[in-house]
Amino acid sequence: MLGVPDRGLLAWLDEASTERGLYYANRDDDWDFSSYHDLAELVLRTAAALRAKGVGEGDVVGLVLRSSPGFVAGFFGALAAGATPCSIAPPFAFQRADEYERHAAHLFATARPRYTICDDESLERIRKVTAGVGVPEPEVFDRLVAGVAPLQRPRPLPETALVQFTSGSSGFSRGVRISADALRTNLTGMRRWIDWTPDRPGISWLPVHHDMGLVGFLLNAVVTGCDGWMMQPDDFIRSPLRYLRCISEQGAAMTGMPNFGLAYILRRVRPAQLEGLRFDSMRAVIIGAERVDPQVLEEFHALLGPHGLDRGALLPAYGGAEATLAVTGLRPGDGWSTQVPQDGDAASLAGTAVVGCGRPLEGREVKIVSEDGEELPDGQVGEIVVTGVSIASGYVGDEGSASGTSLAGQRLASGDAGFVRDGQLFVIGRLGDGLKVSGKMVFAESLETLLHQRGIPERRVAVLLGVRDGRPTGVAVFGGVQDGWREAVHEVLSEWLGDADLLAVELPRGGIAVTSSGKPRRRVIWKALCAREFTDVTTLLTGV
Template sequence: MLRRAGHGATPRVCRKCREPWERTGTLGDRNRGLLDWLDQPSTERGLYYADSADGWDFWSYRDLAALVLRTAAALRAQGVGQGDVVALVLRSSPGFVAGFFGALAAGATPCSIPPPFAFQRADEYEKHASHLFATAAPRFTVCDDESLEQIRKVASGLGLQEPVAFDELVAGAEPLERPMPLPETALIQFTSGSSGFSRGVLISADALRTNLAGMGQWLGCAPQYPAVSWLPVHHDMGLVGFLLNVVVTGFDGWMMQPDDFIRSPLRYLRCISDQGAVMTAMPNFGLAYILRRVRPADLRELRFDSVRCVIIGAERVDRQVLEDFHALLGPHGLDRGALLPAYGSAEATLAVTGLAPGEGWSAQAPDAGDAASLAGAAVVGCGRPLEGRTVRILSEEGEELPDGRVGEIVVTGVSIASGYIGTTGSASGTSVDDGGLATGDAGFLRDGQLFVIGRLGDGLKVNGKMVFAESLEALLHHRGIPERRVAVLLGVRDGVPTGVAVFGGVRPGWREAAHEVLSEWLGDAELHMVELPRGGVSVTSSGKPRRRVIWKALCAGEFDATTRPLTAEAEADAPVAAD
């Protein structure tokens, strides 16, 4: 595999950004074309990739630009034409950057597909990847070495052209003299698949450009501000929210693999401190993972004064996790106002709302008299709409609701997807049409800020009030059950309101906690628990519980052998599963 640009064997001296934080410029100032960075790429700034020896491989933007144009020429030589789809099955790497922007420079549409590392079982991966490939129908597929054999199997089963390893593709290729015109669709982006199979979303070049511009204005992105990420580039938060934002803007990006972060979250924190990073991003579970793995004593020599933007999205944000994270890093300079909850979706290209840097997050509950609310449950605000976007809350009848009332979140404005590709295979409730994006998410507005509660289909009405699975999971996390080790299912089964706690490797005390929480909030609903081995809770490639998929399997009897009533006596009567 490619290792580094020739002149970049030794990273530059670590530095901190000492310039005052400014959020300047207009949307037009930041509205750069997706390939403008190829015109005069910097030799001083670029991307740093973590190696296995606690070091970094540096790729300047000049070297990346040359690789992009070589990749574009190689794709054209392989017969890739205007508007053709190029599937990318690559980890975060110079090859991924070259594959993505090289496809655009060749006039083609890139589509990032999760590599095998994102799945625990090979059969699950091949089933998922087969669906994605059948949906995208790529003209050409580029892989890294570790993905090649499994993707060959998938491609063969679908009658698609055999994939090619990135290094083999670009070997001996001369750079394309200039980029081809951009395709109408600049990205096929897959949804997480939490409600079933992932859906392919068509993102136009204009939608992608305006979403990056909106994020730039929201965050105050500028080339002098370095950033750090461990997010996978097959997920919209890691791809659009971080990588494309960094490259198009042209600031230094320090790139780790998800595996690097899981092995050593301290290495990630040390990078932020050493490089004076201003921006990073992660889901809520990333913050929670740092809290589990990092002790205050580990941070003795680290400083986080430079950080201005910790973007937190992709899943519901837990206020206690935010408090605990700031308690851990605050003594080392992290400003509470740097924690920026945000809301977005694949169908909105990515970002819809975000909290302004420095404002400071808050948690609020919907109106107490709202029949659709979970009484007394405060949720974290996700900021205000980015420029050019409008967020409304609609009732089941389609009427706009006032502040504090819970309904469906509907988004209109720039950067909404053009639509879907292929069959959806999903019951997500999300739709895109002339009226905008009906997200299928429940939330409320207050003073212009959006508060997100959960998925509309993952709830149960109890005594006239709606209880959401995500709210109950948050309560279980507060009781000590880690994320990804439990999923709550809510629905009506055989005509009976039902709540189910699905455990992945149950530990002492978890059954009791689940019974207390579910019985308190679900009233007379029938309660069950399903006990699976650790890792058995089905999640998407981005880590969200696939609640509706699990619910369908439960109703089909697939978990009958491991399902039993969830009662106050369940803890004493049951063995502890192997961890």
Template sequence: MGIPDRGLLDWLDEASTERGLYYANDDDGWDFWSYRDLGRLVLRTAAALRANGIGRGDVVALVQRSSPGFVAGFFGALAAGATPCSLAPPFAFQRADEYEKHAAHLLRTVRPGAVVCDDESLERMAKVAAEVGLGAPVAFDGLVADTEPLERPLPVPETALVQFTSGSSGFSRGVRISAEALRTNISGMGTWLGCAPERPAASWLPVHHDMGLVGFLLNVVVTGFDGWMFQPDDFIRSPLRYLRCLSDRRIVMTAMPNFGLSYIARRVRPADLEGLRFDALRAVIVGAERIDPRVLRDFHALLGPHGLDRGALVPAYGSAEATLAVTGLPPGEGWSTGRPDTAGDVASLAGTAVVGCGRPLPGRTVTIVSEDGAALPDGRVGEIVVSGVSIASGYVGDTGSASGTSLGERGLRTGDAGFVRDGQLFVIGRLGDGLKVSGKMVFAESLEALLHERGIPERRVAVLLGVRDGRPTAVALFAAARPGWRRTAHEVLSEWLGDAELLSAEVPRGGIAVTSSGKPRRRVIWRAVCAGEFPSALGPLTAD
């Protein structure tokens, strides 16, 4: 049973001294911030922003890791009547030049009245801000130093969040999320998951991504339950520490993309889990990217002997333009797979059953439409269109995109392909990442799933599909390929792509361009390939 619907800043009036956020520190311990202390820091931040000229209608860009300062920056902007916007810090990018280009685009898009950084990001952001003609960013600690808190928060602005899309098809787009949309999305998630103050949660997700921000942090703070917070690189270094937290703290809810489950299954041995228990977990939310049923099975095989219920694995679907959550499987129901009708125009790849992402949350409607916009019956593949509450108000600045996602009178056209079966949504992949072969659409994500099943790990291969020089073409892009991978890719791609030209390229490990949320930037890489600007040599993909 969830808590009653509440406003975004109501928690400030009810801030507990007993509950709050626990931040993992370098000593294998935790730094605790009660909601009472966080609330005071929020009002100090609001006062500091107001003193620095920030008012209603201004955007406050936050370039911070998950921290008490980020919580204060986000809710402090709201309490000052301004609009927060979370930008990826430099740690999310491997190359400095890519980060600076990305950050400059975001700053030009939102033109923030203030840029608030943590110490780690300050120097890099000062350079970027100067390049785009903005004032110098300020470190959070310096912003709030010697500042007395506001007595009361100001009214929340109409736009409560500018949220950037992942940018998998090009530059990220800023999405305007109203206070009502943000509130109803958090409320809808609370109803779906049964969130309540007595049910603790844990996360390693970055707060610059909608799943980590809206799906976890804002949900936790507005609801008022204990949150155990890791950095993403904490999780990468030691997934076992994260699992120990789930066990020791009797965590009820956590969330991660498919990649996180796969990483745990690869890095953690059954013997490492001796003495741990996961029977308190009732919701491991899985989203943000296509979900692999093999990964769900492997994760449950690892943790199931230690009490994890299969029904605790909760696939979901959402997007930045929908604030976040659109559909989700109820905890306890148990995930299932399905395949589209074979009479449709999508190739049903053997061995690539699609994981169901649940049914629409209250107040949301999901429709599958054809290319001409006509609604399709159950089982037929088409574009996923979302309507109802918590849809974004619009885009900031340039609305153009190669992704196919758009907002209009009929709702959100997601640019994603999927089908509905008995009310449940099954997501296949991006429409822009597919290729028609003999009248059937084949999706890059489906081919990658087959490659993963054949032993090529996630994030070590990306499949690019499109028409190049008038000919259907596929590129298998490997990150530090191992012997046999090209042969495997040739077998899979040649079977499903007919007479398409098959090419391959290799980059160093970690060299596949990804978004700040870790998705392959397929359209960006494809455009570089077609323009002859891809830095790695292309060659035929052969079985040799």
């Protein structure tokens, strides 16, 4: 809504409230409060400390921190120092130390920060990584700002206000350069989309190294000046009920998460546990970052609807790192719906309905194009192309990509498949993560949706599709297989993949390689499969 003002990224420093701020969950089932007034002072102290360390205009500042006052100060402090913040996943986001060190080494080698701020728990691991790639070693936030007086006024904003990394589902994460204008206009577009005002508090458990947690919630909350209730991802995993209690007790109006977060709540929270809780205040549950399952939406509303959650508060959305974040979204109160692609389309979805992700936010345009770049009519499936404001300036370092995503000016070829109907976008999955069967494309994410609907939880199976040894092949990668799962997967894959070879790769629970945001790294796993790295755990997938 145009009544929501367009605010500069650092304008809040001059208007910082002593009454509103960020509440951080602690281990005593309570919350630690940091007012925006106190955070503003900490931001300017951080900026002064960075300037004293030689950080200047255009330098990159790496942030390896959990969601915390230190992260807020590090991010906005880098901007106030004229530098470019870059949030890098802390070690907690990965189960295996060797996997984390490979991932982090790639990020540091790409971003090459002039200075890196971390917390105590990650210091030694990050020291090892930075030494290996030849960038300056990190410093713990508290030591950086100890005894430092605030900068009198912020420096001019850098041209690049953020380097953020893609999820890496198609290979290594890529660094994306987001300009100050792109970041500001994306925040403004999101706040106008859901009418986010200072009197409407929000809550988030999303990690701040991921664009949905960083741009979608934290930066929006700070720039808006609303109360924000901040949980760590592991707080949410331990107790999704605590998250729901906070919504009820604090009257939270805004939140967001991927589809798997809703599915996790459904697995862990029983209706009886919600007695006395109310969700009437919630007007925007933004659902993005991965394919949205209509069954999960129905079940989630069935769980919370009796306690006041409006069906129109569930807002599927579409975006990505190269678009700063948000591209399309349902507006509060619209109510989500499903559609199927046009019958007979050469890239039809595997018979499953697709959840609509709303219409473009202001200043953005979405088109669906064919392989030849021609715009396709309503209902036909092709590549999603986004133009307009908030498109990234470019990539950091290597311009090559296995993902098929590309940037040119204010145009983003997303590498995602989808279709438009009556102005609303319907997203299917990644182009290239599919297999043509009888002239039609079947997408891995579509098949996974069918498997989840048959009771296999999110993150316990990943589907890979491609051509292996000259044969069309479908692969089910299990993370801790259970009785009945092989049969269910065989039934789905054999129905939709025709005479393709069907394989099962059975890994231990937690063994499926995922990105820092939890998406299967399909192409990395596929490459390992083709290199015969899974020979000992690979079998033919049969129905018995």
